[in-house]
Amino acid sequence: MSEDRIERDITIDASVERVWAVLTEPEHVGSWFGQGKPTPVDLRPGGIMVLDHGEYGVFRTTVVTVDPPRYFAYRWASAFPDQVADETNSTLVEFTLTPQGEGTHLRVMETGFAALDIPEDRSHAASHASHSEGWTEMVGNIQKYAQLDSE
Template sequence: MSKDRIERDITIAAPVERVWAVLTEPEHVGKWFGQGEPTPVDLRPGGVMYLDHGEYGQFPTTIVKVDPPHFFSYRWASAFPGEVAVEGNSTLVEFTLTPEGDGTHLRVVETGFAALTIPEGRQATASYESHSGGWTGQVDNIRQYAEQLAA
């Protein structure tokens, strides 16, 4: 098994447009990944989305691709809180949204762990193992949050 690629799939009982909003709009991102406050998001390639991971740090992710409402990706330097994510210090996180009946199939893929040198003190929060477990919980957070929003 490769320790370079994490994939999580989930079906969400909400339309693609709502799931897209949950993943990309400031007032929603901070609810499912953050401390509940709006998350600054400059939604364009090269723009920055700031993820607040509480005690683990603040992470200025760099947006790579935006194709509303079907695909969104960013670089995340989870081993380097406060550093802008660039190739060489980050993984690539990709969200693919596909309509499925009245709902949405969401696939989250994070790659690039094999090329990273993670400082010893950050292994517990920035390693493949940490993110593998983390995404299991986060996709469920996304599902729960999107499903409870008003239609």
């Protein structure tokens, strides 16, 4: 796998609609990725979703694509807290949801690290290595959270 792309796949025992809600609705996003408070989400291309990643900063991601309940993508400027993410300062995070029996196959992919000039003081939180580790944890969080009320 290249230093430009991170991919994580997981099977979740919850419907595609439930996983979609977990990924896109303010009260859910703040629980699996954040500080437990509702997250502002303007769910349309060009809209802003604010991710509060605690000690790592607050990130104003820019929604790129919304195709409910199958595909969701946003730009994340993890090296530049408080800046609005755009094509010059961010990676692209993509979520693809596919029905799998009564559950959901979720693929998370983040790309664009090679094109970024990450400040040295942010490499611990914004590098390919840190995100690779982070997405392993986050997909587990998504799985646990989505399965909470799915039965």
